[in-house]
Amino acid sequence: MSSWTPASASGRGTSKPARWLRQREITLDGVALDRRLEGWYAAWGWLAFARPTLLAQVAVVLLGLAFFALELGRERYNPLRAGDSYLLGAALLWLLGGAATVVHELAHALAVKHARRGVYRAGVMLYFGMPTPFVDTSDIWMAGRRQRLAASFAGPWAELVLGATCAALACALPEGPLGAALFTWAFACLVQTAFQFFPLLELDGYYLLIDLLDQPRLRPRSLAYVRGPLWADLGRRLRTGERFTPEQHLLAWFGLGSAAASLLACVLAAVTWQHWLGPLFAEAWGLAAGAARAAGVAS
Numbered sequence: 001m002s003s004w005t006p007a008s009a010s011g012r013g014t015s016k017p018a019r020w021l022r023q024r025e026i027t028l029d030g031v032a033l034d035r036r037l038e039g040w041y042a043a044w045g046w047l048a049f050a051r052p053t054l055l056a057q058v059a060v061v062l063l064g065l066a067f068f069a070l071e072l073g074r075e076r077y078n079p080l081r082a083g084d085s086y087l088l089g090a091a092l093l094w095l096l097g098g099a100a101t102v103v104h105e106l107a108h109a110l111a112v113k114h115a116r117r118g119v120y121r122a123g124v125m126l127y128f129g130m131p132t133p134f135v136d137t138s139d140i141w142m143a144g145r146r147q148r149l150a151a152s153f154a155g156p157w158a159e160l161v162l163g164a165t166c167a168a169l170a171c172a173l174p175e176g177p178l179g180a181a182l183f184t185w186a187f188a189c190l191v192q193t194a195f196q197f198f199p200l201l202e203l204d205g206y207y208l209l210i211d212l213l214d215q216p217r218l219r220p221r222s223l224a225y226v227r228g229p230l231w232a233d234l235g236r237r238l239r240t241g242e243r244f245t246p247e248q249h250l251l252a253w254f255g256l257g258s259a260a261a262s263l264l265a266c267v268l269a270a271v272t273w274q275h276w277l278g279p280l281f282a283e284a285w286g287l288a289a290g291a292a293r294a295a296g297v298a299s
């Protein structure tokens, strides 16, 4: 779920390209957007929230995850490669991941309409330089806790249902490019869902957790606690045997967990670099060198 506000208008002290990377945003008109979503919800969106459909979604997810594991074990496809090319594989993964994000954001928007609240901003923004679809769901914060939870859950859940469906189709199809593309799409959906549900990153899973625990601003409060008061409290506990309160326990564990998650993300980035981005850049370099040689021969 995204409830980003446009980046600060001042932007002083940052270079022009950096400002462009952060602030560029194409937004749809608010009232027309809300009316369009209202129409979609009335025509077909409500179906996704009906009890029988929800049960069917759970069945699809369970079966789809089993099919994904099965297909992974068969080793017919590598989601990081398209044919023999890591470059094409990366482009396909990026495109299909983007399509999954559109479904994710649309699900958030429909959940807001299900709660009879408004969606007045959506579009594409540059997030760390990458075009990313977004929906402003901030109006849901005026709704009840259950509806807020449903709106946070809807995005990654929709992506999970999509990924599970793709995995089942890929598994059922004979080996070929369509099966490979479906498996890549399933992979993109499942990786994105895992990140979105992980509560130690500031994504949907985090918002689900703070609403479930009724602990607003848990992340900044925990990080501030771990950076300072925790160690004094720990010292006092060792000296006097004074017990931690449940609040102190939560702040300490969540703060330490968030710090560990950041470290883990760095390790994961290093492993990804080694196993995927390395061959990817080697391939790009080979192509560039080949093109330069061809240009040299031609001139």
Ligand SMILES: [Zn+2]
Pocket (backbone or CB within 6 Å): 001, 002, 104, 108, 155, 156, 196, 204
């Ligand atoms: Zn989301």
